Amino acid sequence: MTVSVCIATYRRPGRLAVVLEDLGRQQRLPNQVVVVDNDAGGSARGIVEAYRTADGRIPVDYDIQPERNIALTRNRTVELAHGEWIAFIDDDERAPRSWLRQLLDAATENAADGVLGPVEPQVPSQAPAWIRRGRFYDFPRMRTGRQVPLNRMRFGNVLLRGVRLRAEPGPFDPAYGLMTGEDGDLLVRLANKGAKIIWCDEAIVREPIESERLSLRWLLYRALSGGQEFARQSVNGRYGQIGPFGKARFFARALLQLLIASSLALLCWPAGRHHAAAWLVKAAANLGKLSVLWGWRYRAYA
Numbered sequence: 001m002t003v004s005v006c007i008a009t010y011r012r013p014g015r016l017a018v019v020l021e022d023l024g025r026q027q028r029l030p031n032q033v034v035v036v037d038n039d040a041g042g043s044a045r046g047i048v049e050a051y052r053t054a055d056g057r058i059p060v061d062y063d064i065q066p067e068r069n070i071a072l073t074r075n076r077t078v079e080l081a082h083g084e085w086i087a088f089i090d091d092d093e094r095a096p097r098s099w100l101r102q103l104l105d106a107a108t109e110n111a112a113d114g115v116l117g118p119v120e121p122q123v124p125s126q127a128p129a130w131i132r133r134g135r136f137y138d139f140p141r142m143r144t145g146r147q148v149p150l151n152r153m154r155f156g157n158v159l160l161r162g163v164r165l166r167a168e169p170g171p172f173d174p175a176y177g178l179m180t181g182e183d184g185d186l187l188v189r190l191a192n193k194g195a196k197i198i199w200c201d202e203a204i205v206r207e208p209i210e211s212e213r214l215s216l217r218w219l220l221y222r223a224l225s226g227g228q229e230f231a232r233q234s235v236n237g238r239y240g241q242i243g244p245f246g247k248a249r250f251f252a253r254a255l256l257q258l259l260i261a262s263s264l265a266l267l268c269w270p271a272g273r274h275h276a277a278a279w280l281v282k283a284a285a286n287l288g289k290l291s292v293l294w295g296w297r298y299r300a301y302a
Contacts, residue, residue: 003104003159004032004083008073009091011039013047016091020051024058028101030087033060034080038073040066069177070301075170087159093119094206103159106200110145113164113195114187117157117203127214134274136219136281137209144201150191150239151230155183157205164195178299180222181229188238216277220284225298227254227288235292251293258286 005023009016016035023033037044048062061080065073078086087103089095099117106115121137140152165171168189176182191197212218231254233239235247242250265279288298 001085001104002031002083003028003085003087003100004034004081004162005030005087005089005100006034006036006074006077006081007089007091008036008038008070008077009044010037010073011043012091013043016044017047017051019089019091019093019095020047020060022095023100024051024055025097026095026100027097028104030058030100031083032081033058034077035060035062036073036076036080037062037064038066038068038070040064067177068301069174071170071172071174071177071182074172074182075174078165078171081162084162085159086162086165088155088157089205090156090207092207092210093156094208096204096206099157099203099205102200102203106144106198106203107159107161110198111196112198113161114190114197115159115200115203116148116154116187116197117200117205119156120204120206122206122208124209124211124214127209130273130277131214133272134277136277137207137213141201142199144199146199148187148191148197148199150188151233153184153187153191153197155187156207157203158183158187160190161195164190178302179228179297180225180300181232184229184233188233192238216280219277219281221298221300223281223284224288224291225300227285228292228298229288230285231289231292251290254286254289258283258290261286 023030035044035048042064045062048060052060063076063080065076087100103115103117118141119139123132172182172186176185187197234250235242261279261283265276265283268275268279
């Protein structure tokens with residue numbers, strides 16, 4: 001079976017060069033790599049051309065998607081990909097040599113339409129102590145072969161059956177173009193249409209955490225964005241049918257959790273900043289849920 005690896009990139013030439021080198025070292029080489037640059041100036045072009053010159057074993061297709069929109073950029077990668085399977089990796093991640101093989105093996109062994117794997121954060125040693133202690137960048141993991149719950153769908157490390165992906169309109173929704181959530185939206189749509197999406201805990205990629213993300217402000221905005229996406233999917237019935245009473249209960253619970261988390265953040269401050277920050281992050285997530293009521297959307301990519 002053939003596999004294309006897709007990378008949407010935006011002004012990270014150094015990081016992109018490293019992940020391309022990782023793809024060239026895979027135990028199971030991809031049949032194609034697709035890089036779509038969301039920088040109208042084409043800042044990634046030189047990196048791709050240098051990689052083509054240095055390692056001609058893997059065909060690399062490059063294009064520019066000039067409009068600032070992560071969904072349109074991902075859509076262009078899918079348009080250019082010709083593999084039976086399509087893998088996605090972010091331009092700031094690192095792929096161990098066994099990564100792609102393990103994703104493909106898991107898909108075959110479990111008769112799956114999609115496979116998600118863990119993204120292990122690498123927090124730099126110079127990060128503040130409260131950030132290192134708080135484990136704010138970790139994401140829940142599960143047993144290999146288990147179907148991924150709808151509310152845990154995420155990109156950054158994913159393999160999808162091409163025929164499923166190409167059957168979806170878009171397949172990424174451009175309405176999410178300046179926000180986060182275009183990835184979860186797609187995966188939930190696929191799962192609700194019968195796609196079997198499983199977890200492979202061995203297919204790890206690693207994400208060095210950039211310095212601009214080592215702040216409480218960044219963590220709060222990320223949580224707020226995640227809360228908004230969770231609320232939109234919930235009230236639209238993507239996680240299961242929900243009536244007017246269920247919606248009212250959902251937002252009432254979010255308000256109560258916001259008040260409790262805010263109070264506990266103050267109470268926990270003397271016990272350590274990482275404890276207080278953890279409750280503030282929960283408060284921000286619930287504020288994000290409530291903000292759906294008045295139609296505000298945080299545009300992370302704006």
